[in-house]
Amino acid sequence: MRIHEIGEFGLIDRLTQRLQPPDTSVIVGIGDDAAVTAYAPGHHVVTTTDMLVEGVHFRTDTIDDRSLGYKSLAVSISDIAAMGGRPRHAVISLALPVAIDVERLEALYEGVRDVCVAYDTHVIGGDVVKTDGPFVISVTLLGEVETGRALLRSTARPGDLVFVTGTVGGSAAGLDYIEHGKGLDVSPDTSDHLLRCHQRPEPQVRAGRWLLASGGCTSANDVSDGLASELNEIAKMSGVRLVVQAEQIPMHHAAVSYAKQRGRDPLDWALFGGEDYQLVGTLDPAKAGDVQNLFAKEGLPLTIIGRVVEGRGVTLAAPDGGEREISPKGYNHFAE
Amino acid sequence: MRIHEIGEFGLIDRLTQRLQPPDTSVIVGIGDDAAVTAYAPGHHVVTTTDMLVEGVHFRTDTIDDRSLGYKSLAVSISDIAAMGGRPRHAVISLALPVAIDVERLEALYEGVRDVCVAYDTHVIGGDVVKTDGPFVISVTLLGEVETGRALLRSTARPGDLVFVTGTVGGSAAGLDYIEHGKGLDVSPDTSDHLLRCHQRPEPQVRAGRWLLASGGCTSANDVSDGLASELNEIAKMSGVRLVVQAEQIPMHHAAVSYAKQRGRDPLDWALFGGEDYQLVGTLDPAKAGDVQNLFAKEGLPLTIIGRVVEGRGVTLAAPDGGEREISPKGYNHFAE
Structure with missing residues (x-):
């Protein structure tokens, strides 16, 4: 199935249905101008973002779409892990060639759900746009970490x-x-x-x-x-x-x-x-x-x-x- | 100048230099695995994301690069405004054709600074990747809004x-x-x-x-x-x-x-x-x-x-x- 058969909003509905339901930290989820989320008291927000381009970062002959969805978020979850934080909320934007199969995107989102369930993370929004170029996936992930406790790259000392x-x-x-x-x-x-x-x-x-x-x-x-x-x-x-x-x-x-x-x-x-x-x-x-x-x-x-x-x-x-x-x-x- | 002359990290340095310095809400900024940010007590975090593709959302003959940088963030700031929130922190990812001029990206980031200064917003991170297709800009913006007070689309009532x-x-x-x-x-x-x-x-x-x-x-x-x-x-x-x-x-x-x-x-x-x-x-x-x-x-x-x-x-x-x-x-x- 092609996207023009169901439209942008039809596509968003189909992909959203594949996600796990929001938890109580999601005050306003997908569907408004922006999402609203709550973080634990005494915590700071940890944010990371990664962009993946077909042909550069992934190829259909080396990874299936469901694994690609899993991995797209996993790379950002890893950045939060490296700060000592807990992943919480993700936004996902897709630049889509008009001829891409909707079934491919549904499989992608099944992989997104897999990794969200495994890491207690929720997709709270995104954007879907058209491109004349390759498929692009952009993920921004928000997490939380105890105030003043984030693990940094810059604090190793001789003797460690x-x-x-x-x-x-x-x-x-x-x-x-x-x-x-x-x-x-x-x-x-x-x-x-x-x-x-x-x-x-x-x-x-x-x-x-x-x-x-x-x-x-x-x-x-x-x-x-x-x-x-x-x-x-x-x-x-x-x-x-x-x-x-x-x-x-x-x-x-x-x-x-x-x-x-x-x-x-x-x-x-x-x-x-x-x-x-x-x-x-x-x-x-x-x-x-x-x-x-x-x-x-x-x-x-x-x-x-x-x-x-x-x-x-x-x-x-x-x-x-x-x-x-x-x-x-x-x-x-x-x-x- | 082409990107391969200065490398990915050289480019990131040049773009970062064009941004306004972080304020005290930025605990960890650009340069680690993830950014760490603080929000006001009694507030929730508001998140929105937008993706812009050259040839679809913008064209060089209708907008200059500095204005494009300004507008790329302005569209997300507007989403935060529509929730009644205050914009605070942005991450920006760029998918770049290898032949793109570094000067174009520097102008883009001057426009990003313009809008950040005007709206008290700070860029805290991003990603820079190569593409064989058109230039893609992905912005995710985080803001804050008083707990339970966000303005929604779903709450209009007859008589209003x-x-x-x-x-x-x-x-x-x-x-x-x-x-x-x-x-x-x-x-x-x-x-x-x-x-x-x-x-x-x-x-x-x-x-x-x-x-x-x-x-x-x-x-x-x-x-x-x-x-x-x-x-x-x-x-x-x-x-x-x-x-x-x-x-x-x-x-x-x-x-x-x-x-x-x-x-x-x-x-x-x-x-x-x-x-x-x-x-x-x-x-x-x-x-x-x-x-x-x-x-x-x-x-x-x-x-x-x-x-x-x-x-x-x-x-x-x-x-x-x-x-x-x-x-x-x-x-x-x-x-x-």
């Missing part, structure tokens, strides 16, 4: 320990599997894990909340552009140097075994792949043990991968004692 | 009076002037007014705040799609009929005189043109006199144009006693 939650490199491995893995003998467990990493990443809201509650986290960032880029961001914003042990960087055995089959170094995916949506940051060394115990008790993975020293930049230390500087080398949107 | 602030039809007259007026003998005052209406509309935040404070406003909407569309929206959402006197609809003499030169009926521009960003709504008849006196004292124009009765839809009454139904007939993005 560097941590990462979960495993990294899985999303890049998943994309490689989608593009090159079909002829290989890959176990269903491995392919399931890799696809999930790329298409249905799990923003670390619980980890961010516990990092904040612990009082031991001195800085945090989410892994959207690759560990190298995020570590450099913390180093730059905090005015410190991070020294990371290569062999400590946590990688899932599925990514490691798949990399072997492909003759690739999984560390490259971990450092430069991105889209893992884990949290990376620093811990006060006096409280690091408590934080590790807390995470163990909550069943949340947390790995110490290095330390903070005076200086600038990021050093990768190899088990043999060799050291090399790692540059941000993230994805540059505007490279020639 | 219908009002509009300022004059309507000027933006459509301005667009007509840009496209067809060059050869006509139009006074500088007239052309200045019409261009300003189209390129630098003034969202009615002060009017919205006084409507809320007066306690006499029973519904409100902003005139983005044309008076006919907005009146129908209030009628539909409130389950009432609006009867409007054609000769009471306030039009600026510049639009009226220009329409005469063009052989057009200015009422068509007022009803179906849109982009005037005035407020339209309803008043409690017992308090309408007080509201009018308050607006007169504050130097804010307010005109009573009709009344609310039982029923559905919108009636336009002519001075000769004739009546006709007016349909929303707004701009339909997805018409064939």
Whole structure:
């Protein structure tokens, strides 16, 4: 079905019907000039926004529409998690080619509902417009965080320990599997894990909340552009140097075994792949043990991968004692 | 200058430098995973979002880049005004063709600063991405409104009076002037007014705040799609009929005189043109006199144009006693 058959308002009705019903924090939802929302007393509002363009950020041959809807919000939820906040309310704008199928958008919104249900988030509004160009999705997500407690990138100090939650490199491995893995003998467990990493990443809201509650986290960032880029961001914003042990960087055995089959170094995916949506940051060394115990008790993975020293930049230390500087080398949107 | 010469972060730096400095409500601004903002106690957050696509919503031959920056935010500020709220914080995402001039974007951000200064609003974040298609601007604006006091579209009651602030039809007259007026003998005052209406509309935040404070406003909407569309929206959402006197609809003499030169009926521009960003709504008849006196004292124009009765839809009454139904007939993005 094409949009002109049901009109702009017909489309909005169909998409809205796919969302979970609003909770009591939504005072005025979809349908007025603006939405009105309530946040918990003693909290500030946390806001992040991400824009995704078909052909640049996603392709129909590497992600299905429902997963795309899930992931469109998940990337923003991850930003809120990196501040130690709780996601609450989203607005979604779509620039649509006139010939796009309504069924594609309905599937997209089913994925939006999936991630909203999983993360207690509600869509409160949006905009739907026509474009002669590619499909564009713009998401702005509002969350809440305790006043004065947000986790920043700029507050790491020499002596702190560097941590990462979960495993990294899985999303890049998943994309490689989608593009090159079909002829290989890959176990269903491995392919399931890799696809999930790329298409249905799990923003670390619980980890961010516990990092904040612990009082031991001195800085945090989410892994959207690759560990190298995020570590450099913390180093730059905090005015410190991070020294990371290569062999400590946590990688899932599925990514490691798949990399072997492909003759690739999984560390490259971990450092430069991105889209893992884990949290990376620093811990006060006096409280690091408590934080590790807390995470163990909550069943949340947390790995110490290095330390903070005076200086600038990021050093990768190899088990043999060799050291090399790692540059941000993230994805540059505007490279020639 | 092209973006690849300065990179994504170079561009963000250049654009950020053009913005007004943050105020104390911005706890964490541009540069971290997300922004953190504070709102006044006893207030809810009001959120609205708008997406603009080059070739659909704007064209370089009808608006300069600085005015485009101004207007991109002004349309969202108008939505906050229609809720009776105060705009506070914006995030702006841009999908950019790789060949776009950096100077164009700098001019755009000077216009963003213009409107932010005028309306005490601060840009707290955004996203910058590449596209193979047209330039896309996505704005999400957060404001605040006193708890339980937001002005809605759905609360007009039979017996209420219908009002509009300022004059309507000027933006459509301005667009007509840009496209067809060059050869006509139009006074500088007239052309200045019409261009300003189209390129630098003034969202009615002060009017919205006084409507809320007066306690006499029973519904409100902003005139983005044309008076006919907005009146129908209030009628539909409130389950009432609006009867409007054609000769009471306030039009600026510049639009009226220009329409005469063009052989057009200015009422068509007022009803179906849109982009005037005035407020339209309803008043409690017992308090309408007080509201009018308050607006007169504050130097804010307010005109009573009709009344609310039982029923559905919108009636336009002519001075000769004739009546006709007016349909929303707004701009339909997805018409064939």
